Amino acid sequence: MALINENFSNLKENYLFIDIAKKIKAYRQANPDKELIRMGIGDVTRPLAPAVVEAMKKGADEMGHRETFRGYEDSGRGYGFLRNAVSGYYKTMGADIDPDEILISDGAKSDCGNIVDIFGSGNTVLITDPAYPVYVDSNVMSGKEIIYASSNEGNGFAAIPDENVKSDIIYLCSPNNPTGSVYTKEQLKKWVDYAISQKAIIIFDSAYEAFIRDKDLPRSIFTIEGARKCAIEISSLSKTAGFTGTRCGYTVIPKELEAYKSNGEAVNVFKIWCRRQGSKFNGVSYPVQCAAAAVFTPEGQAQTHADIDYYMENAAIMTETCDELGIKYTGGKNSPYIWLKCPNNMESWEFFDYLLNEIQVVGTPGEGFGPNGKGWFRLTAFGTRENTIEAMNRLKKLLK
Numbered sequence: 001m002a003l004i005n006e007n008f009s010n011l012k013e014n015y016l017f018i019d020i021a022k023k024i025k026a027y028r029q030a031n032p033d034k035e036l037i038r039m040g041i042g043d044v045t046r047p048l049a050p051a052v053v054e055a056m057k058k059g060a061d062e063m064g065h066r067e068t069f070r071g072y073e074d075s076g077r078g079y080g081f082l083r084n085a086v087s088g089y090y091k092t093m094g095a096d097i098d099p100d101e102i103l104i105s106d107g108a109k110s111d112c113g114n115i116v117d118i119f120g121s122g123n124t125v126l127i128t129d130p131a132y133p134v135y136v137d138s139n140v141m142s143g144k145e146i147i148y149a150s151s152n153e154g155n156g157f158a159a160i161p162d163e164n165v166k167s168d169i170i171y172l173c174s175p176n177n178p179t180g181s182v183y184t185k186e187q188l189k190k191w192v193d194y195a196i197s198q199k200a201i202i203i204f205d206s207a208y209e210a211f212i213r214d215k216d217l218p219r220s221i222f223t224i225e226g227a228r229k230c231a232i233e234i235s236s237l238s239k240t241a242g243f244t245g246t247r248c249g250y251t252v253i254p255k256e257l258e259a260y261k262s263n264g265e266a267v268n269v270f271k272i273w274c275r276r277q278g279s280k281f282n283g284v285s286y287p288v289q290c291a292a293a294a295v296f297t298p299e300g301q302a303q304t305h306a307d308i309d310y311y312m313e314n315a316a317i318m319t320e321t322c323d324e325l326g327i328k329y330t331g332g333k334n335s336p337y338i339w340l341k342c343p344n345n346m347e348s349w350e351f352f353d354y355l356l357n358e359i360q361v362v363g364t365p366g367e368g369f370g371p372n373g374k375g376w377f378r379l380t381a382f383g384t385r386e387n388t389i390e391a392m393n394r395l396k397k398l399l400k
C-alpha cells in the first residue's frame with residue numbers, strides 16, 4: 001500500500017489565485033466588452049535583452065556541432081564562466097564571493113523549496129508574515145514547525161528579530177515580495193547577530209536585488225559583517241533580466257557555513273547541499289547558462305538595467321498616484337511591488353471586487369500572503385507603461 005506524505009494534508013489550499021481567476025472569468029463572461037488591466041501578477045512583460053538572446057543562440061549553435069557539443073555538465077553546479085561572472089557581480093555589490101561558493105540553479109523557487117531537504121525535522125523555522133508562499137509550503141510539506149515574525153504597518157512591513165524567540169532556520173526576503181519593503185544595513189545586521197546568537201541559518205532571498213537603486217541599501221546579505229557564518233543567499237535572473245520563462249538563478253553558500261547534528265557535531269552545509277544536488281539535480285542547460293552569463297557583461301548590464309528602469313518608472317507612476325490619493329503604501333521605491341492599505345477601511349477582497357467591478361483593474365488581495373496582509377493589497381510594476389498609466393488614471397477618477 002502506497003503511503004502518502006501526510007504533511008501535504010496540512011498545506012492550506014491556496015484559494016487566492018484560484019478565486020482571483022474565478023472572479024475574473026465570471027466578470028469577463030458578464031462584461032465581454034470591458035477591458036481588464038492585470039496588475040496582480042508577478043511576471044515580467046519586457047522581452048529578453050538582445051545581448052542575452054545572442055548568447056543563447058550562440059550556445060544553441062555550439063550544441064549542434066560535434067566539436068562544441070556538451071552533454072551533462074561535470075559538477076551540475078554551473079559552468080565556471082557563469083560562476084565567475086556571478087562572483088564578479090557580487091564584487092560590484094561589495095561582497096567577496098568565491099566562484100566555488102556559487103551554485104547555478106534553474107531559478108530561486110526550486111532552491112527556496114529544495115533547501116529544506118538538508119535541514120532536520122526538529123528545526124523551528126521562522127518566516128515573516130506576510131511572505132512569498134513557497135517558504136511556508138515547502139516547510140509544511142517536510143513537517144517542520146513554523147513560527148512567524150510579524151511584518152506590519154508599525155515596522156514598515158520589515159519584521160525585526162525578537163531575541164526572546166528561539167528559531168533555527170530563518171527566511172528573509174529583501175526587497176520583499178509582497179510588501180516591497182527593503183531592509184537597511186542596520187536591520188539586516190540585527191538579523192545576522194540574532195542568527196549567530198541562535199546558531200541559526202538565514203535563507204536570504206534576493207530575487208529583487210536589482211531593483212534597489214538607493215546606494216545605501218544592501219543588495220546582498222553578504223555585505224553584512226558576520227553573514228558568512230549564518231547565511232545562504234538564493235537569487236534569480238527572473239526579474240533581474242526577464243528569465244521567468246528561461247529559468248536561471250544562483251545560490252551562494254559560504255564554504256565555512258555550518259549546521260549541526262543533534263549530538264552537536266558541526267557539519268559543512270555546502271558539502272551537504274552539493275550531496276543533495278548531486279543526487280537530485282543535473283544542472284541548467286548550456287544555452288541558458290550562456291544567456292545568463294551575458295546578463296553580467298557590460299552590454300547585458302546596460303540592457304537589463306534599461307528594462308528595470310522601465311518597470312521602476314511604472315512604479316513611480318503608481319506611488320505618485322497613491323501619494324496624490326493619500327493611500328498608505330510600502331514599496332515602489334526600490335522594489336517592483338506596491339503594497340497598499342485598502343482605502344476607507346475596506347477588506348482586501350472587498351477592495352479587489354471594487355476595483356474589478358468599477359474600473360476593471362485586477363490586483364492581489366494581501367491576505368493571500370499571510371494573516372498580516374488583511375486589509376492590504378499588492379500591485380506590481382511589471383505591466384506595460386500604457387496599462388500602468390491607464391490603470392492609475394482610472395484609480396484616480398474612482399477614488400478622488
Ligand code: PLP
Pocket residue numbers: 042106107108109110112132173176177205207235236237238243244248249
Ligand atoms: N523569490 C521570490 C521572492 C519571488 O517573488 C519569486 C518569483 O516570483 C521567486 C523567488 C522565484 O523566482 P524564480 O523564477 O527564479 O523561480
